[in-house]
Amino acid sequence: MFGLDNKDTRMLLVVAVLTLCAPFILNPFPTDSAMAQFNAGYPDLMQRFVIFGIFAVGFNILFGLTGYLSFGHAAFLGVGSYSAVWMFKLLSMNVVPAILLSVVISGLFALVIGFVSLRRSGIYFSILTLAFAQMSFNLAYSVLTPITNGETGLQLTLDDPRILGVSATADGSIPVTSLFGLEMRSTFEMVVGPWAFQFNAGYYLCALILLAAFYLSIRIFRSPFGMMLRAVKSNQQRMNYTGLNTKPYTLAAFVISGMYAGLAGGLMASMDPLAGAERMQWTASGEVVLMTILGGAGTLIGPVLGAGFIKYFENIFSKINDNVLHSWFSFMPDGIEDFVVFIIHPFIGKGWHLTLGILFMLVVVFLPGGLVEGGQRIAKWAKKRKGKDSATPGKTTPAE
Amino acid sequence: MDAILLQILNGLDKGSAYALIALGLTLIFGTLGVVNFAHGALFMIGAFCAVTVQRLLSLSYELVDETQKDFLGNPLKVKTPYVESWFGPEMGGAIIDWAVPIAILFAIPIMIGVGYVMERGLIKHFYKRPHADQILVTFGLAIVLQEVIKYFYGANPIQTPSPQALSGVANVGALFGMDIVYPVWRIVYFFFSVVIIGGIFSFLQFTTFGMVVRAGMADRETVGLLGINIDRRFTIMFGIAAAVAGLAGVMYTPINSPNYHMGMDFLVLSFVVVVVGGMGSLPGAVLAGFLLGILESFASMNEIKSILPGIDQIIIYVVAIIILLTRPRGLMGRKGVMEE
Numbered sequence: 001m002f003g004l005d006n007k008d009t010r011m012l013l014v015v016a017v018l019t020l021c022a023p024f025i026l027n028p029f030p031t032d033s034a035m036a037q038f039n040a041g042y043p044d045l046m047q048r049f050v051i052f053g054i055f056a057v058g059f060n061i062l063f064g065l066t067g068y069l070s071f072g073h074a075a076f077l078g079v080g081s082y083s084a085v086w087m088f089k090l091l092s093m094n095v096v097p098a099i100l101l102s103v104v105i106s107g108l109f110a111l112v113i114g115f116v117s118l119r120r121s122g123i124y125f126s127i128l129t130l131a132f133a134q135m136s137f138n139l140a141y142s143v144l145t146p147i148t149n150g151e152t153g154l155q156l157t158l159d160d161p162r163i164l165g166v167s168a169t170a171d172g173s174i175p176v177t178s179l180f181g182l183e184m185r186s187t188f189e190m191v192v193g194p195w196a197f198q199f200n201a202g203y204y205l206c207a208l209i210l211l212a213a214f215y216l217s218i219r220i221f222r223s224p225f226g227m228m229l230r231a232v233k234s235n236q237q238r239m240n241y242t243g244l245n246t247k248p249y250t251l252a253a254f255v256i257s258g259m260y261a262g263l264a265g266g267l268m269a270s271m272d273p274l275a276g277a278e279r280m281q282w283t284a285s286g287e288v289v290l291m292t293i294l295g296g297a298g299t300l301i302g303p304v305l306g307a308g309f310i311k312y313f314e315n316i317f318s319k320i321n322d323n324v325l326h327s328w329f330s331f332m333p334d335g336i337e338d339f340v341v342f343i344i345h346p347f348i349g350k351g352w353h354l355t356l357g358i359l360f361m362l363v364v365v366f367l368p369g370g371l372v373e374g375g376q377r378i379a380k381w382a383k384k385r386k387g388k389d390s391a392t393p394g395k396t397t398p399a400e
Numbered sequence: 401m402d403a404i405l406l407q408i409l410n411g412l413d414k415g416s417a418y419a420l421i422a423l424g425l426t427l428i429f430g431t432l433g434v435v436n437f438a439h440g441a442l443f444m445i446g447a448f449c450a451v452t453v454q455r456l457l458s459l460s461y462e463l464v465d466e467t468q469k470d471f472l473g474n475p476l477k478v479k480t481p482y483v484e485s486w487f488g489p490e491m492g493g494a495i496i497d498w499a500v501p502i503a504i505l506f507a508i509p510i511m512i513g514v515g516y517v518m519e520r521g522l523i524k525h526f527y528k529r530p531h532a533d534q535i536l537v538t539f540g541l542a543i544v545l546q547e548v549i550k551y552f553y554g555a556n557p558i559q560t561p562s563p564q565a566l567s568g569v570a571n572v573g574a575l576f577g578m579d580i581v582y583p584v585w586r587i588v589y590f591f592f593s594v595v596i597i598g599g600i601f602s603f604l605q606f607t608t609f610g611m612v613v614r615a616g617m618a619d620r621e622t623v624g625l626l627g628i629n630i631d632r633r634f635t636i637m638f639g640i641a642a643a644v645a646g647l648a649g650v651m652y653t654p655i656n657s658p659n660y661h662m663g664m665d666f667l668v669l670s671f672v673v674v675v676v677g678g679m680g681s682l683p684g685a686v687l688a689g690f691l692l693g694i695l696e697s698f699a700s701m702n703e704i705k706s707i708l709p710g711i712d713q714i715i716i717y718v719v720a721i722i723i724l725l726t727r728p729r730g731l732m733g734r735k736g737v738m739e740e
Contacts, residue, residue, distance in 0.1 A: 116725065120725075123531050124675065127672065128724055130672075138714055141713070143710025351547060356543065357542075361541060365525070
C-alpha cells in the first residue's frame, strides 16, 4: 500500500490505529475509579504525544540515519513556534498558513545552521549545533525581544493587526485557532457507561499530520537517499574515497529533520498560540535526544514510542504522590508499607526526572537499540522457547 | 583605562571557573578519551560539598536560658553551635565563618572518591563505544546526579557566604595608581585557580607519576606494553580531574549561590571552551578559559553593547563557531587528536 512493502504497511497501520484510537486506548479506566489518574486520554496530553512524536521522528532522520548527534534541535522547534504565532498575529487564525510558514522558516534556519555545522563531524558537530541553539536561545531572550517578547513569551493580544479575520471577537475575547472554521479546541465528549472519551479536533489534526510525517519518514528510510545516509553513518571516509561528496546528502537530512522540528513547533503553537524562548533551551534539545534513544535510534517506530513513553510517564509519574502509594501498598504490614513508600518516594512526583535519568542510562548501557531492541529480544526469546529446533541463522554484521 | 582594567578583572574570575572546569574535562579526554558530559555535575557536587560542610559546622543544640527572657517573659531558647561549645565562642565562630575554605579539605577526598567510583563503575565500560554513546551515558548520569542533589537540597539556590574577612572589597587599582574597587573573594578565586592550575601542571611535569601519565596520553598502548598499569593511573587522573572541578565549585559558592542546575549552565560553556582551546590540550583549555572569560566581560561593556546589541549573550558561541570553522584543531590542539 502507498508504495510500501508488507512489513512497512503493517507498521504504518499499527501507528495509524494507535493514534486514531488514542482517546480509547489511553482511557482504559472509568472516570470515577481510583485508577482514573492514569488516564492519559485528555486532549492536551494527547496533542503533546503526537507533536513530540513528530519531533522525534524528524530527529531520527538525522541521528538515526546519518549518526550526526545534534544537540540543538530545539532551536528549530522554537523558531517554528514563533513563526506560527506571528502568522496568527498578522494573517489569520487559520492554522494552515501558520504551519506552512513555520516549516519553511525553520527549514531555512536549518539550511544556514546545517551548512556551517556540517563542515565538522563527531563531537564538534554536537558542540556547533549546541552553540547555535544556545545562541538563538540567548538572543530570543534578550535582544530579539521585539520579535520574541523576551521572557514573557510571544502571545496573542486583543489588538493584533490581523489581515484576514478580526482582532477580537464580538464578545471582546481573543479569537481561537481554527482549521477553516473548525476550532482546534473543540472537543466532542462521548460518554459510554462510566467511561468518558474525548475527541479533540486539534488532536486529530496533529494525529493526521503525524501519520503523514511517519509515512514520509518510512519512504525516506527505504529510499536510495536513505541508503546513502546510512552509508555515511557506517563509514564516511569510504564514501569520500569513492569520490562521492556526502555533504549534500547530510545537509538535506539536516534540513528535513529541521523542518520536522519546525512542523512540531508550528503545531504546538496552533494548539495553544504562545511561544517562549525556553522551548529552544538546550535541555529541550536534550529531551528529544532522550526520546529517540529511549525508543530506539535508527528504527522507524522507536522515536514515536520513545516520545509517547516519556510524555506519558512525565505526566502520570508526576501525579503519583505518597497517598497514592500508601493506598497501593496498604495490603502490607504497616512498617513494611512505610518502608516501601519511603524507598519509592524519591522516584515519583517531582522526582520523575531521576527515574528518567536512571532509565535512560540503563537503556544506553544495556540496550543501545532502545525499547525496540528490547521488544525484539523478547520476541526472539519467545520464539526460541516455542520451537527450539527451527534454528534461525544468526544476524551477520558487515565488516568494517 | 579604569574600565578596561575592571573588565579584565571581571573576566579573570569567570575565566578561572571556565579554565578549571575545562582543565578537568581535557584531563579526562586526554587520558581516557572519554567525552564527559557529567563534568558540570561534578562542579555542582563540589559546590554542595561547601554547603554541606557549612551546615555541619553550624549544627547546634538548643538550651533554655533562664536568665534571658523574650518579650513574653518566657525563658529564651539559645542556640549554640556544637563547634562553639567545643572550641569556645571565638574560635568556634571563626571556624563557622571560614566554612567555605574549610570545605576544600573535605571536598578533595570526596571528589576523588566520586570520580573513582564514576570511572570504575560506569565510564570504564564505555572506552570502546563511540563518542556519541559516551556523551549520552554521561548526559544521563548528569541528570541523575542533578536530581539526587535536588532531592536532598531542594531546588532553590542556597546562600553560602565567604568568610567575613574576605567578603569586602579592596582597591586593586591602588597598585597602579588608579581607583578600582573589586570584591576580595573574586581576587581570591583567581589566585586559587592559578594555584590549582599551576599545581596540576607541575604535577604532570615534574613527578614520575605525571611523566607516565603524559606518556600514556601520547601513546597508551606502548606504555601498557612496557608493563605499566596505565589504566590505574588514568583512573587516578579521573579522580584528580573530578577534584579540580569540585574545588572550582567549592570556591565558587560565595560568588554564585549554588543550585542544582548550576553544573549544566557551566557545562555547555566549558565544552565550548575545551573545543576552542583544542581537544586534549591542557594549556589550550586554560588559555581559552581565561580568554573567553575576558572576552565575555568586555562584550558586556555598555559601550560595546550599544554598537552590537546582544553581543554579550552570544560572544562565546560566535568565537567558538569561528574557531571551529577556521582552526579545526582549536587554538592549541595536538595533531591527530579528534580531528574528525
